[in-house]
Amino acid sequence: MALLSVQGVTKRFGGLTAVNAVSFDVAKGEILGIIGPNGAGKTTLFSLISGFLTPDEGDVLFDGQSIKGVPTHVQVDRGLVRSFQIVQTFADMDVLDVVTTAALAKLPMVEAIDFAAQTIRRVGLGGKEYLTPAVLSLQDKKLLEVAKCVATQPRLILLDEVMAGLTMAETEAPLAVIRELNASGVTIVMVEHVMPVIMRTATRIAVINFGEKIAEGTPQGIVEDKRVIEAYFGEHLDA
Ligand SMILES: Nc1ncnc2c1ncn2[C@@H]1O[C@H](COP(=O)(O)OP(=O)(O)O)[C@@H](O)[C@H]1O
Numbered sequence: 001m002a003l004l005s006v007q008g009v010t011k012r013f014g015g016l017t018a019v020n021a022v023s024f025d026v027a028k029g030e031i032l033g034i035i036g037p038n039g040a041g042k043t044t045l046f047s048l049i050s051g052f053l054t055p056d057e058g059d060v061l062f063d064g065q066s067i068k069g070v071p072t073h074v075q076v077d078r079g080l081v082r083s084f085q086i087v088q089t090f091a092d093m094d095v096l097d098v099v100t101t102a103a104l105a106k107l108p109m110v111e112a113i114d115f116a117a118q119t120i121r122r123v124g125l126g127g128k129e130y131l132t133p134a135v136l137s138l139q140d141k142k143l144l145e146v147a148k149c150v151a152t153q154p155r156l157i158l159l160d161e162v163m164a165g166l167t168m169a170e171t172e173a174p175l176a177v178i179r180e181l182n183a184s185g186v187t188i189v190m191v192e193h194v195m196p197v198i199m200r201t202a203t204r205i206a207v208i209n210f211g212e213k214i215a216e217g218t219p220q221g222i223v224e225d226k227r228v229i230e231a232y233f234g235e236h237l238d239a
């Protein structure tokens, strides 16, 4: 049985159908990549899965149970968590506070602080516990987003463009964290714009264009798919 099953979800904003009857399954242990042009509906799709938005149509099953409309904190309790594309910072909290708050989803305070400190080191932010997130580099802010997810001890993480804006060299650290997490048993769905990154990391890729899933397959199959080339790579290949 799939760990996550997205079944024909649709979301409309007024006259705009941001996500249109999208379906896919994610097996336990996979790294599913989701790609597609800007505005394709990827973040909206994540919001529908993680409970920030409720689909107008369709259903989302996590571990065989419908989670459609289930509030985010309940989903985190069950083991499904998302990162945010826009890195959020909090004026009065340091890195340790931010990650501890996430860890409190599963642990009492003393253990949460401990686990947060451990998680911060695990993602490579060791030594930055007492900095305010606002002063972190973009790369470190992204790692903090990953740390917040990891601290909730998830079974499935939805990562929304955690590599965006980073140089290829800067993607190495978050990528290593993602691979290590996956190796430890965490299932991953990642939206990413940096193509070489997703090609090297994902076990399978789904392509979204204008709210619809237009292709799904292995990284190699996807780059050879005509619809994908037209929708996504067209301009680059023509250039
Ligand atoms: N809350 C919202 N209200 C109205 N339109 C939205 C909202 N969120 C997203 N959209 C629109 O839905 C479409 C898909 O957006 P989004 O899911 O952010 O795309 P992506 O993450 O693939 O770039 C875009 O046209 C965007 O402007």
Ligand SMILES: [Mg+2]
Residues within 6 Å of the ligand: 042, 043, 044, 085
């Ligand atoms: Mg987005």
